[in-house]
Amino acid sequence: MERFEDQDLSGAEFRECDLSRSRLIGVVMQDVVIDGLVTNLVVNGVEVTSYVEAELDRRHPVRLLMRSADPAELREAQRQLSDDWGSTVGRLRALPAGSEHQSVGGEWSAVQTLRHLVFVHDSWFRRCCLGSTRPFTGIGLAPAFVPDQEVLGIDPAASPALDEVVAVRDEQSAELNRWLADVTADDLAAVAPIPTGPGWPPYATGKSVGECLRVVLNENWAHHGFCVRDLEVLEGHGGSPVAAGRS
Known part of the structure; x- marks a missing residue:
């Protein structure tokens, strides 16, 4: 254990x-x-994680829907998340040209954030929920620690415009909506049909379909928050441009 004193x-x-x-x-x-992922955090003798989670649920009621096992509530969660992203993309389009590619405080730009969600859909929904073996979308953006990205189908040289990424995201959202329209509680409780062999994520084996779906929904919610945080800085009425947080 490293010690700093x-x-x-x-x-x-x-x-x-x-x-x-x-x-x-x-x-x-x-x-x-x-x-980040914070659990069992004790501050001056008080476990504070439950307070933080309760406050996040109060501010963002969609989180309660995202955790539900009811397909109807999951459909409503997806609808709300899609509407939120639609409004945010509209705000991005109103900014000066190039703002969508601008990083704030070393975080991903808005376009990079949307590209990451393309990757999340390919990995946690198509691969884990559908059992798809198709290559990942070339413009998707994976974290640096994901190995063999070109083998997955990701193009490391991709530099798409906002419209191109939004078009892919719209197609993926429509695919998810079609699936959610027919999914049942039994489908969600079933073991995720993850194909054998290499692929991402490697640690999803044994998870249920519902657990994998919730990763998709949570990533959409969390990264929307990151994007809005930085968008407010770009619009000129947010906090410091050295905004802390993770991408």
Whole structure:
């Protein structure tokens, strides 16, 4: 275990780091942003994760629908997420040309964020929920830690315009809507029909179809929040352009 003692880490950024079982004793934490998978977080003797989750649910009721096992509620979650993204893309189109490719605080640009959701659909929906073996969409954007991206079908040199990415996202959304229109509770509870052999994600084996679908919905919700956060900066009425968080 690495130990930091009497170190000045002010202004430090930890990105894609595993801080599980970390202990911060006698520290000063002011104006700190924590964004990621956080569970069992104890602050000054109080477990705060449940408070944070409850507040997120209060601010974003769609999260309750996303966690539901009821197909009708999942359809409503997808509808709300699609509407939110439609409004946000409209705001992007109103910005000066090139803003959709602009990074804020080192995060993904809006176009890169949308391209990542193309990848999420290909991996967690088509592969895990449908059992598809078709190549991934070339313009999809995977995190750097995903191996063999070209083997999956991803084009590392892709540089699509906003309209091209939105067209692909619209096609994927229509595909998901068609599937949700007929899916049953039994379908969602079934083991995900993930094809054998290499592919992404490698750790979804044994998950249910519903669990894989919720990854898709949660990624759409979370990354919409990241995009809106940075969009407000680009529009000129947000916070600091050095916005913390993850892409």
